[in-house]
Amino acid sequence: MVAGLLAGYGIAIPVGAVATYLVALTARTSLRTGASAALGVASADGLYALTAALGGTALAPLLASVTTPLRWTSAVVLLALAVRGFLTAVRQYRGAAANGREVRELTPLRAYLSLLGITLLNPVTIVYFTALVLGSGSAAPAGGAERTVFVLAAFAASASWQLLLAGGGALLGRALTGRRGRLATAAASSALIAGLAVGMVVG
Template sequence: MHALLEGIIAGLAVAIPLGAIGVLIIQRAVEHGFVSGAAAGLGTATADAAYATLAVTVGAAVGPAIAEHATALHWAAAVVLMVVAVVLARPVWSRGDASVVAAPPDARAASPLRSYAMVLGLTLANPTTVIYFAALAAGPALGAHASGASRAAFVAGVLLGSAVWQVVLAAVGAGFRSRLLTPTARRWTAGVGAALVVVLALRSAIAA
């Protein structure tokens, strides 16, 4: 129970600061509804849990390896993020075509599975998250001699804590959806989402 609680706290701690990913989850919910936004949020929670799993299993080895190849990883992440930003910004470029702007969102773009995969990939593009969890796993939360059950409970807690917060963000976005579905608002939300991903790309490039 102690390890589960520590995991929940760790998951909330990494999720609550409202960065670009959090705002992007809200944007997905505004554009495509609660289910798509929640799926995006679960993508982030899955990435957090994946990195927590790495941390509690092979964290001591993964941390130095990530640090050794940090420059290449950051540049690769920056390139991928810029491509995603271009895709997200397509509604902004179509502003001159009234028929495109006024049309409902593309069903494929609204797919919960697509939202999940996209945000999962974006969150995984920040591999330094594993260092955060590795530090927690090596500290008093678990300790070097924690049992397998305790480590599994810690990962489950991270998944739960992160997922709860991401779903809250999706609910916030869905709550404002009726006010933000005009063609102009769609362009703005698409632009904001793309701009935030560009910020992530620039941060990754600067850190390289």
């Protein structure tokens, strides 16, 4: 269980483009949508933990071989999310000025699926769990019960951290109640996400 918790927190805590997007998404939508997105990230981490626990070293070369194309795919998707997030914020800004309210387009289910997909494509996640597979036998347990506990613990650790980030995004959204504040936050987060995406392929 401890190994699973460490694995989950190890991949979840470093703040990158996905975490930045999660916070920004929650800030401009709702805690419910952000929590759904957070569980999407945690589900992807859980799937990779399951792969690490079940696959063993046989899957490591396969995982390692797809990191380069997925790095480019992930960068393109993140750039698209950054652009879409900014354009959505601009549209909401103009809509709020015209209608006196904000339009929230992203449903919790779509948020879950979107973050699940982008996290599965995240090369950082793949490299991390590839290293876990290639690590010591104590990192990836052999017994069936131990594997189950490992995967569940990794999922729980990732979920707790992602939900904390979503909560922070919700607080940020409440603090930035003005239209201009939300637009400025969306622009800043989109620029940061775009920068991190470019860093994936040129770094």
